[in-house]
Amino acid sequence: MTKRTKEQQALLDQLKQVAQGLGETLAPFCEVVVHDLLDPKHAILAIHNNLSSRQPGDPATELGLARIADPQYQQVIANYANQFADGRQAKSTSIGIKDSSGQYIAALCLNVDLTLFRGLQSMLGQFGSVGAAAGVTESLDPISADSIRERIDQFAARLATTPRALKATERRALIRELKEAGCMEMRRAMEIVAMHLGVSRATVYSDAK
Known part of the structure; x- marks a missing residue:
C-alpha cells in the first residue's frame, strides 16, 4: 500500500463524509462507494446503501485501475450503463479525485438501481393504456x-x-x-x-x- 501524505489522507477523510451524506440522501436506490486508489487491492474504503454485495476492503474496479494507470484519464464519467452481479440494471457515475500533484488518489462512485x-x-x-372495449382482461402467457x-x-x-x-x-x-x-x-x-x-x-x- 502506498504511504499517504497528510493531504491525501485529509482528502480521503473528507470524501468519506461526502459519501455518507449522499448515501443518506439517495437511499435506498443509490449505492455510494468510496474507492481508495492508493490501495487498489483493498480499494473499497466505504460503501453506503450496499446494492452490489461488495464489502470494504474489496479490490478496485477496471475503471479504478485505469485511473491509477493514467492520470489523464477522464475525471467525471456520468450516467453510464452498468449491471449488478445478479443482473439488475444500473446507472453509474464515477468521479475521480486528484491530489495537488495531479495523481488520482480516490474515486466517488454512484450506482443507481433502476429496478x-x-x-x-x-x-x-399500464395506467395510461386504453382498450377498445371494457371487459375482463386475460393473459395467456x-x-x-x-x-x-x-x-x-x-x-x-x-x-x-x-x-x-x-x-x-x-x-x-x-x-x-x-x-x-x-x-x-x-x-x-x-x-x-x-x-x-x-x-x-x-x-x-x-x-x-
Whole structure:
C-alpha cells in the first residue's frame, strides 16, 4: 500500500463524509462507494446503501485501475450503463479525485438501481393504456421468471422502494400476493424470489408460511 501524505489522507477523510451524506440522501436506490486508489487491492474504503454485495476492503474496479494507470484519464464519467452481479440494471457515475500533484488518489462512485424506476415506468404505462372495449382482461402467457420479477418490482414500486429494501412485513405481504397469483407454483419460484429480493431461500420459505 502506498504511504499517504497528510493531504491525501485529509482528502480521503473528507470524501468519506461526502459519501455518507449522499448515501443518506439517495437511499435506498443509490449505492455510494468510496474507492481508495492508493490501495487498489483493498480499494473499497466505504460503501453506503450496499446494492452490489461488495464489502470494504474489496479490490478496485477496471475503471479504478485505469485511473491509477493514467492520470489523464477522464475525471467525471456520468450516467453510464452498468449491471449488478445478479443482473439488475444500473446507472453509474464515477468521479475521480486528484491530489495537488495531479495523481488520482480516490474515486466517488454512484450506482443507481433502476429496478424501482422500471417498475414505476411499467405502472405508469399500464395506467395510461386504453382498450377498445371494457371487459375482463386475460393473459395467456404462462408464468415465467421474468413475470415474477416484474410483479416484485411493481409491488416494491407501490411502496416507493426497491425489492431489496422491503421490510419483513412487506416481504410477507408480497409473498401472499405472489401465491394468490399462482406465481409460487412455478418451478424454482422460491429461488427466483430469493435472488431478486437479495435474501436466502430459507427466508422466503419462512415468509411464505
